[in-house]
Amino acid sequence: MEYEEPNFFHVMQYAAAADGDVIDMVSGNPDWEPPAALREALREYADLPPADFQYPPSDGLRELRGAIAERRGVDPERVVVTNGTGEANYLAMARALDRDAGDEALLMDPVYPYYPGKTHLLGGEPTLVPTARDGGLDVDAIREAASEDTALVVLNTPNNPTGAVYDLDAVREVVEIAAAVDALVVVDEVYDRFDLTGSFESALTLDSERVIVTSGFSKSMAITGFRVGYGVFPEAHVGDAKTRHMLVNVTGARPSQYAVYHALEETPSDYYAASRDLLADRVDAFAAALDAAGAEYGRPEGAFYVLARFDGFPGTMANVKRLIDEAGVAGMPGEAFGTARDEWIRFALVTPRATEAAERLADYFDGGPADAG
Secondary structure, three states: OOOOOOHHHHHHHHHHHOOOOOEEOOOOOOOOOOOHHHHHHHHHHOOOOHHHHOOOOOOOOHHHHHHHHHHHOOOHHHEEEEOHHHHHHHHHHHHHHOOOOOOEEEEEEOOOOHHHHHHHHOOOEEEEEEOOOOOOOOHHHHHHHOOOOEEEEEEEOOOOOOOOOOOHHHHHHHHHHHHHOOOEEEEEOOOHHHEOOOOOOOHHHHOOOOEEEEEEOOOOOOOOOOOOEEEEOOHHHHHHHHHHHHHHHOOOOHHHHHHHHHHHHHOOHHHHHHHHHHHHHHHHHHHHHHHHOOOEEEOOOEOOEEEEEEOOEOOOHHHHHHHHHHHOEEOEEHHHHOOOOOOOEEEEOOOOOHHHHHHHHHHHOOOOOOOOO
16 A cells, blocks of 8 residues: 655645744644643653653553543543554544444535545545534535445544534534444544633543544644654443554553643643633734735634635645745645635744744735635
8 A cells, every 4th residue: 555645744844844933723733831740740751760761551650640531531441541642543543443344434515634544544435524614514515415325424523624613512413423334433623622612522521422522632732743742532432443443552651641631631721711811812923914915714713724715826745845935824725625625825833933923814805816726
């Protein structure tokens, strides 16, 4: 099987090699401080006895799984701690596709590119399903696309790249559609701490044997390098997920799990509120500059990305490279996220220079760049 290099790597490498100053708005690496309790836990860890430098339990430190379970209102035995949310999604998607219930995965368009990549890796066939104009779920389109070949539906809320927060009633309808065709629904909630509307509700509240919820701490604690995620699996599927996790990874890293556990227990809600407020301010400033640039854009309800479309300047890889070279701003081409927003460019607001980047875009598009294509 041939594997295609993710466009993220290509854009980041191009930006790093560019002449001049380039503002990185490609990757979702938070630029704010991690919780103070996490730093303190790492200091403590260095002085622990040798036994604490050995393998942790394959499915995660018992204390961390318990803390996750308490927060999520589930039995700890349903929780598998993984190497980031990416592995949690891999395990969940594998469980859906391994059941001899079909090989089709319904993915919402625009789509986070790693979902179709993982689908192919697991021997499945991705089908892109259009979303509403605002990025919300189009339940009728999902119903029309679902068939006896459908084994998996993947949802992501708050959504990357649209910023949409899915209505729980719409998610419930999707679960009912999935049940009718014997599919599982994987709901990636890694951006749940970044709901800017106050309306987000976890799919776990549906209490369905069809739902697997994935999440992690890379974004919420600004620790993408720690690789601590998790999946909450129905009882019927958690054993298979644990086995695959053990075969692929043996286990995760003990120091990062230890630190995350202490941060999860000791970090006040004000920490998460402050990062949401910071992002809301950046959304306001970025939107104002995009207005000045005459761009069409979707104002995010959650997560920390903005999709924007500039007249006569489609979101191709070539045009993204032009922005790097000529405007000093690096974004992601819309064509990397499926077919629904291939005219658009995605910008990550996790940089203190987000406003400066928007001003550069406004200056660049004042009067329109020549010969865009």
